[in-house]
Amino acid sequence: MGRWEPNARGRLEQAALELYGERGFEQTTVAEIAKRAGLTERTFFRHFADKREVLFAASGQLEDLLVRTVIEAPDSTAPIDAVAAALEAGGAALYHERARKRHTVIVANAELRERELVKLASLASALAEALRRRGVTDLAAQLTAEAGIAAFKVAFEHWVNEPDEKDLPQLIRESFDELKAVTAGK
Amino acid sequence: MGRWEPNARGRLEQAALELYGERGFEQTTVAEIAKRAGLTERTFFRHFADKREVLFAASGQLEDLLVRTVIEAPDSTAPIDAVAAALEAGGAALYHERARKRHTVIVANAELRERELVKLASLASALAEALRRRGVTDLAAQLTAEAGIAAFKVAFEHWVNEPDEKDLPQLIRESFDELKAVTAGK
Known part of the structure; x- marks a missing residue:
């Protein structure tokens, strides 16, 4: 995966909302969100401080x-x-x-x-x-x-x-x- | 101290508010509230679940x-x-x-x-x-x-x-x- 990830932020938001809906907010980890979005945890943390921030950013x-x-x-x-x-x-x-x-x-x-x-x-x-x-x-x-x-x-x-x-x-x-x-x- | 404490609840509220004002909410313990009110921690917990509850009861x-x-x-x-x-x-x-x-x-x-x-x-x-x-x-x-x-x-x-x-x-x-x-x- 290259350093340039098109619309990483939007993909992370989309993945997070899907997982929160499927498993519940508490049960979802940042690792799972990144994986679903096809990105790394490191990329997640470039865009959001934590998994709650995805909802309020x-x-x-x-x-x-x-x-x-x-x-x-x-x-x-x-x-x-x-x-x-x-x-x-x-x-x-x-x-x-x-x-x-x-x-x-x-x-x-x-x-x-x-x-x-x-x-x-x-x-x-x-x-x-x-x-x-x-x-x-x-x-x-x-x-x-x-x-x-x-x-x-x-x-x-x-x-x-x-x-x-x-x-x-x-x-x-x-x-x-x-x-x-x-x-x-x- | 006897088992019957007149207006224990009111005294605990009063003591808690004084201490929260003097030291801040985080810095105040239930033990200190009980002591200031001249009551025991046990009496405190007969009236309130925790120190936050004093403010919202x-x-x-x-x-x-x-x-x-x-x-x-x-x-x-x-x-x-x-x-x-x-x-x-x-x-x-x-x-x-x-x-x-x-x-x-x-x-x-x-x-x-x-x-x-x-x-x-x-x-x-x-x-x-x-x-x-x-x-x-x-x-x-x-x-x-x-x-x-x-x-x-x-x-x-x-x-x-x-x-x-x-x-x-x-x-x-x-x-x-x-x-x-x-x-x-x-």
Whole structure:
């Protein structure tokens, strides 16, 4: 095997998700992931710190996308709609079978579920900071970001649990509409 | 020391919070907590499974209070207002110096912060279930509960970080008002 391995990262992710699904996260070793991907353990560790990191490595990119979308929204856009647009863009980026498989692995493991909650809390903080940079007050920024993440989380869980019913960005839009309705006392 | 120790549980909680604040959570042992409370380790373990449990044991009572308040709200109360009333009642129960000390200990430790997020997620699930029992649809119940917990979390953090400014139930009311304003696109 040569030093240049095309799409090593993607192949490792794919292999890891397959094995986590087949055997469970705890039972899978890095050696097995590398073998399934046709790569070495050394290559694995060039891309990921450990087997947990395979599941969470993409959240930095997602955060960048959310922050950029909020900051670039037109000045006239209400904060809640800037956050909705950002999470819809995030949903469009996540809208593939791999995200669904990843979620199935995460819900099956308490430690991974905790980690996922931490990542969601960190996305909410990043969104709040982006809103403050738009001049939104601290309290409004925090509430908009946290409520937005709540809408995203609920939509994502529905999408995972009801395959092929609706696409994720559409579910996110509906979730924000419902959020607006329930907070209006409907 | 006799077998009957008045308010052993409260004394252990008090001693634990003092020590966690003075030395840090990791550096404190159960033996030290028992000693500070003037009790034995055996008594400690009659009340708590481990030193982490001291910080989270009350969350079952809080959950019961929230669920009961939602279920007992008048039929005419909008779901979001039933949740606000529940969390205000929860805030009134938590509105004492011990809750503030507890929070300071938790934010200083990554593992405890994760645990706290799990407890908040579990409170949101319990609130959503209580709303479904009131006949609220699944999606509306989840969004109302998650958005409500977001409002509570933001209010609680403000209360912890700005001592003596406002009382917690008042901050929770203001947080819900702000939540309604931001989701209305203001």
